[in-house]
Structures are given as structure tokens and as C-alpha cells.
Amino acid sequence: MSGLQIDKLSMRFDLPNGSSVQALKDVSLDLKAGELLSVLGPSGCGKTTLLNIVAGFLAPTEGKIILNGHTVTGPAAERGMVFQQGALFEWMSVRENVGFGPSMKGMPKAEKAKIVNHLLDVVGLQDFKEKAVYELSGGMQQRVALARCLANEPDVILMDEPLGALDALTREKMQGLVLKLWKETGKTIILITHSVEEALLLGERLLVMAPRPGRIHTEYRLPFAEMGVGQDLREVKKHPKFNETREEILGMIWDMEEEIMGRTEDA
Amino acid sequence: MELLGNLWAELLAVLTTLVAAAPYVIGYILIILLMMVIWGGVKRLLTPKSDYSSLKTVTFGDESAVTSNTAASVVSIVLIFVLWGAFTGSKLLPGFMHAPGPFSGEGSFSYTITTPTGETDDATVSVIVHPTGEEVDAPDVAPGDGIAKNDATAIAVYRSELLRVDRNDELGRDEETFVTAVNGQAIAPGGSVDVDFGRVAMSDKGTLNIVPDTGVQMEPIWLPSPEAVWSRLGEIATVGYRNSTLAEHLGYSLFRVIVGFILGALVGIPLGYAMGLSNWFRGWFDPIVEFMRPVPPLALIPLVIIWAGIGEVGKIILLFLAALWIMAIAARSGVSGVRISKVHAAYSLGASKWQIMRHVIIPNSLPEIFTGARVAMGVCWGTVVAAELVAAEKGAGMMIMVASKFQSTDIVLMGIILIGIIGFSIDMLMRQAEKWLVPWKGKG
Numbered sequence: 001m002s003g004l005q006i007d008k009l010s011m012r013f014d015l016p017n018g019s020s021v022q023a024l025k026d027v028s029l030d031l032k033a034g035e036l037l038s039v040l041g042p043s044g045c046g047k048t049t050l051l052n053i054v055a056g057f058l059a060p061t062e063g064k065i066i067l068n069g070h071t072v073t074g075p076a077a078e079r080g081m082v083f084q085q086g087a088l089f090e091w092m093s094v095r096e097n098v099g100f101g102p103s104m105k106g107m108p109k110a111e112k113a114k115i116v117n118h119l120l121d122v123v124g125l126q127d128f129k130e131k132a133v134y135e136l137s138g139g140m141q142q143r144v145a146l147a148r149c150l151a152n153e154p155d156v157i158l159m160d161e162p163l164g165a166l167d168a169l170t171r172e173k174m175q176g177l178v179l180k181l182w183k184e185t186g187k188t189i190i191l192i193t194h195s196v197e198e199a200l201l202l203g204e205r206l207l208v209m210a211p212r213p214g215r216i217h218t219e220y221r222l223p224f225a226e227m228g229v230g231q232d233l234r235e236v237k238k239h240p241k242f243n244e245t246r247e248e249i250l251g252m253i254w255d256m257e258e259e260i261m262g263r264t265e266d267a
Numbered sequence: 268m269e270l271l272g273n274l275w276a277e278l279l280a281v282l283t284t285l286v287a288a289a290p291y292v293i294g295y296i297l298i299i300l301l302m303m304v305i306w307g308g309v310k311r312l313l314t315p316k317s318d319y320s321s322l323k324t325v326t327f328g329d330e331s332a333v334t335s336n337t338a339a340s341v342v343s344i345v346l347i348f349v350l351w352g353a354f355t356g357s358k359l360l361p362g363f364m365h366a367p368g369p370f371s372g373e374g375s376f377s378y379t380i381t382t383p384t385g386e387t388d389d390a391t392v393s394v395i396v397h398p399t400g401e402e403v404d405a406p407d408v409a410p411g412d413g414i415a416k417n418d419a420t421a422i423a424v425y426r427s428e429l430l431r432v433d434r435n436d437e438l439g440r441d442e443e444t445f446v447t448a449v450n451g452q453a454i455a456p457g458g459s460v461d462v463d464f465g466r467v468a469m470s471d472k473g474t475l476n477i478v479p480d481t482g483v484q485m486e487p488i489w490l491p492s493p494e495a496v497w498s499r500l501g502e503i504a505t506v507g508y509r510n511s512t513l514a515e516h517l518g519y520s521l522f523r524v525i526v527g528f529i530l531g532a533l534v535g536i537p538l539g540y541a542m543g544l545s546n547w548f549r550g551w552f553d554p555i556v557e558f559m560r561p562v563p564p565l566a567l568i569p570l571v572i573i574w575a576g577i578g579e580v581g582k583i584i585l586l587f588l589a590a591l592w593i594m595a596i597a598a599r600s601g602v603s604g605v606r607i608s609k610v611h612a613a614y615s616l617g618a619s620k621w622q623i624m625r626h627v628i629i630p631n632s633l634p635e636i637f638t639g640a641r642v643a644m645g646v647c648w649g650t651v652v653a654a655e656l657v658a659a660e661k662g663a664g665m666m667i668m669v670a671s672k673f674q675s676t677d678i679v680l681m682g683i684i685l686i687g688i689i690g691f692s693i694d695m696l697m698r699q700a701e702k703w704l705v706p707w708k709g710k711g
Contacts, residue, residue: 057611077617087608090707091630100626101616134710152616 004031004054004156004188009063011049011214022213023049024060029207029216031190033155036182036225038191038203040249042256046214047192051158054190055081068155077101080154082145082162088133094144095120095129101152119147122184123177139170143177150185159191163198175201176233183229196249200224200242201233208249210256218252220245302342310338348493354485355492369424370480371396373406374464378475379448380415382438387447390415392432394464396479399423399487414438420477425486427478429470445473491677496684499677508678509669511661517685519661523579524647524693527586531643535591536636539598540628549599556592564589564650568657577658582651589650590643597639601632606711634701634708641697648690663689 210217438444459468541548575581655664670678
């Protein structure tokens with residue numbers, strides 16, 4: 001059985017004062033190999049918790065994650081992660097950062113160099129390979145992070161707001177790059193974002209989550225990611241269905257936010 | 268209550284000293300401002316007004332517009348040497364820059380005695396003021412006629428002399444005959460008269476006290492001139508002091524610092540890592556480290572002497588302890604400071620625990636460890652000098668302590684300057700090493 005199954009996942013944090021927070025409740029999801037899933041929701045809906053459980057950094061209180069037929073118990077190279085920022089190793093050059101995974105496996109140098117060179121070509125950083133990562137701009141650093149993740153040949157790529165800290169123009173370019181990489185490598189990708197537009201552009205499937213307790217609210221299947229491959233993303237955004245879906249999701253999230261505000265005012 | 272009274276008196280003494288020093292401080296500040304105005308004028312003539320920071324209109328409060336002015340640094344250091352030379356009569360400075368020096372040479376004054384019957388007679392006192400260290404005899408003078416006879420004396424500069432001028436007179440104080448005037452000006456016990464080479468005062472018993480002018484220069488015993496310190500440096504570098512050459516004294520001090528620091532780092536860094544990585548180790552060592560850290564290493568000197576004596580072992584134990592806690596705390600905070608996303612990233616790239624230690628935690632903690640090492644080296648250098656002041660057979664601190672007991676101020680001054688230069692060089696070396704070895708510092 002290939003693909004990623006999320007099976008009735010629940011997560012409860014017990015606080016020191018005796019109360020507890022239900023971060024996730026009964027989240028179930030079936031993801032086929034090569035699917036691109038974006039996850040959206042107001043803050044506090046448990047989307048980062050969900051990603052951390054899939055990555056293996058947290059153990060769920062109930063339920064389990066099954067990848068390619070076996071249960072996930074901790075972090076492993078089969079599930080690569082791309083963080084928002086600051087997760088690159090600043091004591092290594094761009095080349096060493098990208099080659100980190102293969103180095104840890106003890107891959108022979110020549111083979112590693114081939115992989116690193118190929119990926120630097122893909123993300124367009126061949127000229128910067130001997131630079132220190134802190135000499136690069138934010139967008140370039142995220143390209144390094146993507147390449148570093150891909151160099152390890154993971155089955156699933158988990159992205160935790162990878163473009164969140166970039167300026168609008170760089171972000172748009174990077175969205176195109178993510179789509180290109182998805183199509184070329186055929187990896188399963190889960191992408192968490194705050195931006196509705198980004199979720200629409202980069203989600204074959206889109207999950208809107210609701211808070212308190214964190215749960216799946218609505219799921220969409222969208223054509224935009226497929227349309228966006230190799231095309232100007234601005235053209236995709238002009239599609240009437242795009243705007244319609246965006247308004248629908250925004251309305252949904254506004255309702256959730258209002259509900260939360262109301263609840264805190266009552267309390 | 269008595270304690271409070273005593274402390275209040277001490278505080279008053281301190282404040283009095285401060286008030287007395289105030290004119291000099293104000294004078295120094297005026298020099299700084301004067302130089303600033305002069306330099307400002309020179310600079311306006313030399314450079315066109317077009318670089319980025321001179322085009323800024325808001326500079327007061329803009330931290331980035333404030334950089335260290337090299338000219339000010341140079342002038343400040345030159346001024347220290349000029350003041351030092353001026354107030355010690357240095358031969359390196361032209362004579363007109365010297366502060367008024369002490370009187371040296373020949374002088375004389377006359378005194379008048381009055382007998383009980385009202386008779387008066389004059390006599391002359393010849394004075395030779397000679398440099399310290401020279402053996403000079405009082406000049407031969409003819410006694411002259413009359414009741415009062417002429418006198419002569421030799422006085423070293425900065426010294427004064429009580430002279431019973433009436434000891435060779437025909438009538439003295441035993442015969443109720445007293446000195447009543449100096450250079451024709453009346454004088455009484457407790458009073459004084461200015462003469463051309465200084466001052467003549469009269470003690471309560473009627474003896475004349477000859478005080479040649481001391482000027483405002485410093486006596487070499489308080490502050491030797493720069494060239495005296497320099498020549499003493501050459502002498503101690505070649506001949507040595509207390510059976511050891513300068514290189515030996517400094518070499519021993521450096522040896523203690525380096526060995527003590529290296530041992531402290533070898534134990535402290537792994538200890539810090541253990542505290543940063545394991546609850547149990549942190550719990551175990553936190554109370555010990557947190558208690559020992561605020562104890563100044565100097566306070567351990569007596570205990571170390573009791574336990575290990577004044578030899579090398581004791582000194583190195585002391586420096587080991589001085590470096591240990593600093594390095595342990597630096598390594599601990601280096602480990603705690605690793606961003607969790609870096610560790611997570613490394614795990615999801617397939618790294619093992621050992622690989623995370625080797626490729627993430629250690630490199631991430633190096634900047635902190637270097638900062639700690641800089642602090643530790645500074646503390647060790649200070650501690651070794653202090654420990655040598657207390658007890659040592661060789662070392663920079665021992666050298667200046669022994670010299671001070673023999674009032675060899677030139678050696679003390681030379682030692683202090685060398686200790687400063689070495690401390691500064693150590694810090695510079697550590698900074699340079701930091702730049703080469705951890706270029707990613709502060710870039711994470």
C-alpha cells in the first residue's frame with residue numbers, strides 16, 4: 001500500500017495548570033503518491049501540529065500515520081521538511097547544505113557531487129554554490145532549502161509556510177518553482193500556508209481546517225495547480241473559478257475568526 | 268552606628284578628593300573640546316563635504332553616524348605621553364613644554380638676630396640645591412664678622428632642611444637671642460618668608476626650615492619620566508630583575524594563563540555540552556556552576572595557597588577554576604541556543620544523534636564558545652597577575668609587587684604597561700581567531 005494515510009489523528013496537550021488543549025481531533029486523510037496538498041486555516045487550527053506529527057517530531061495522543069504501509073514513529077529521511085526560514089546550516093556553503101542528506105548517508109563524493117550539481121541547476125543557484133548561505137537573499141535561501149530536501153530523495157515533502165517570509169514578487173516566482181519541482185519529481189507534497197491565494201495555486205487538494213478543536217472543515221479538489229505548471233500564474237489567477245473559490249474560502253475563514261472572537265468575549 | 272559614622276567619614280574623604288581633582292578633570296575635558304574644534308576646522312579645509320555620512324542632516328542620536336575618530340585616538344594617546352613627559356621633565360620634549368621644575372642650583376638669603384639688649388646683626392646663608400643621588404658638600408663660606416655668623420648647606424631637590432642658623436653664632440637661643448627677620452622681613456615661629464629660590468619657614472621652636480621651590484613636576488619616585496621607564500625596560504630585558512629576565516617573568520605568567528585556560532576549556536566545554544543536552548547533568552551541575560560563577564577567582568587565592576602552595580600547580584589550579592565556569596556556561600548557552608528547526612531539519616535529512624552533535628550542535632555553539640574564551644582569557648590574565656602579586660617566585664605580577672616594595676616606580680610602571688599590552692594583544696588575537704574560525708557568528 002503506497003501513499004500516506006492519516007488515520008483518526010488526535011492530539012491533546014496537557015497544560016501545567018491542569019487544563020488541556022485539543023489541538024487536533026479525529027483528523028483522517030488519504031494521500032496518494034504524487035499528490036499536492038495545501039492546508040489552510042486560521043491560526044490555532046493545528047495545521048503546524050499536524051505537519052509536525054507527520055514529520056515525526058511529535059507523537060499523537062491517538063491515531064497514527066502510515067507511509068508506504070508502515071507506521072511513522074519518528075523523523076526519517078523518507079519525509080523531508082522545508083521550514084519557513086533559519087533552518088539552513090550557516091556554517092556550511094550552499095553546496096554543503098544541499099549535500100547534507102547524502103553526506104549523512106555516507107554517499108561517495110562523486111555521486112553526491114552529481115546530485116548536488118543537478119539540483120543547483122534546477123533551482124538556479126549553480127553560480128552561488130561556494131557562497132555561505134548567509135550571503136544569499138531570502139528567496140535564494142529558500143531555494144537552497146528546497147534543493148537540500150530534494151537531494152535526499154524523500155517520498156513526502158512537508159513544507160511549513162516555506163514562502164511566508166518572502167516579499168510578494170519573490171514569493172510569486174517561488175510558487176512557480178514549487179509547481180515545477182512537483183511536476184518534475186512527482187513527489188507527494190504537503191504545504192502549509194496562511195495565504196488563501198497560495199493554497200489555491202499550490203494545491204491539487206486543499207484542506208481548510210477549523211480551530212478548537214483542530215479538525216478538517218472542508219476539502220476541495222482544484223484544477224489550478226495542474227493549470228499553473230509551465231504557465232504564468234497570473235493567468236491562472238484570472239480564472240473566474242479561482243476568484244469564486246477564493247471568496248468562498250475567505251468567507252469561511254472569516255466566519256471561524258468571528259466565532260473565536262465571540263467565544264473569547266463570552267469568556 | 269559607629270560603623271555608619273566611620274563609613275560617612277570615609278565617604279567625605281572620597282568626595283573631598285573628587286572635588287580636589289575636579290579642576291584637573293575639567294581642564295582635561297577643555298583640552299578634548301579644544302582639540303575637537305581644531306580638528307573640525309582642519310578637516311573642513313582638507314576634505315570636500317560629499318561622503319554619505321557628512322550629507323546626513325540628523326547625526327545626533329543616529330548610532331550609525333557615530334564611528335571612532337582615528338584622529339581623536341591618536342591625539343589622545345600622544346597627549347598622554349606629552350603630559351607624562353611635561354610633568355616629569357622628559358628629555359624627549361623640548362624644554363619650553365616642561366611644566367615648571369624644581370629649583371636646582373645656588374641661592375642665598377640673609378637672616379637677622381636680635382639680642383635681649385635689642386642689638387641686631389645680619390648673616391648670610393648659602394644654599395646649594397643639587398639633584399638627588401649626587402654627593403654635594405655645603406660650600407665653604409667665611410664666618411664674617413658680628414655676632415651672627417654666615418652659614419652654608421646643601422639640599423637635594425624636592426627635599427627641605429631644618430637649619431639652626433644660630434648654632435655657630437656668638438649668641439644663640441640659650442642666650443635669649445632669636446632670629447627675627449629673613450631678607451629683612453620680620454618672621455615669627457610658625458611664619459614664613461618667600462625667598463628667590465623658594466621659601467624659608469620658622470618652626471615653633473624658632474628653627475629655620477629651608478624649602479627650595481619644588482615646581483609642579485612629579486618627583487621620579489612618584490612618576491619617572493618615559494625615557495627612564497624605557498631604559499629600565501632595556502635593562503630588565505637583558506640583565507633581568509630578581510634573578511629572572513623580563514622574558515622569563517612574562518613567559519611564566521603567559522604559561523600559567525595558557526595552561527590554565529586550556530585545561531579549563533577541556534573540562535568546561537564538555538561539561539557545558541552535558542548540561543545543555545541532558546536534564547540530569549543540568550540538574551546536577553547547575554547549583555555548583557551557578558554558585559561558583561559569581562565567586563571571584565581572586566577570592567580563591569588564599570585557599571589555593573593553603574592547599575597547593577605558591578608553586579605552579581596552585582596557580583594553574585586557580586586559572587583552571589577561573590576559566591572552567593566561564594567556558595562551561597558559554598558551551599551550555601551555545602547548545603541551548605541552537606534553533607530547533609535546524610535540529611528538526613537535520614533529523615528529517617536522516618542524520619543520527621551523533622551526526623547532529625557533530626554537524627549541527629557543535630558548529631552552532633562555536634560562536635558562543637569563542638565569546639566565552641575571550642572573556643575567560645581576559646579573566647585568567649587578570650587573575651594570574653593578582654595571584655603573582657600575592658605570592659610567586661617569577662611572573663609579571665611578582666615583578667611589580669617586589670619593585671613597589673623597593674620604590675622602583677619605573678619598574679612598576681613598565682610592568683603595568685607590559686601587562687596592559689599583553690592583555691590587549693590576547694584579546695586582539697582571540698578576535699582575529701574568531702573572525703577566521705567562526706565567520707558565521709551572528710548570521711544564523
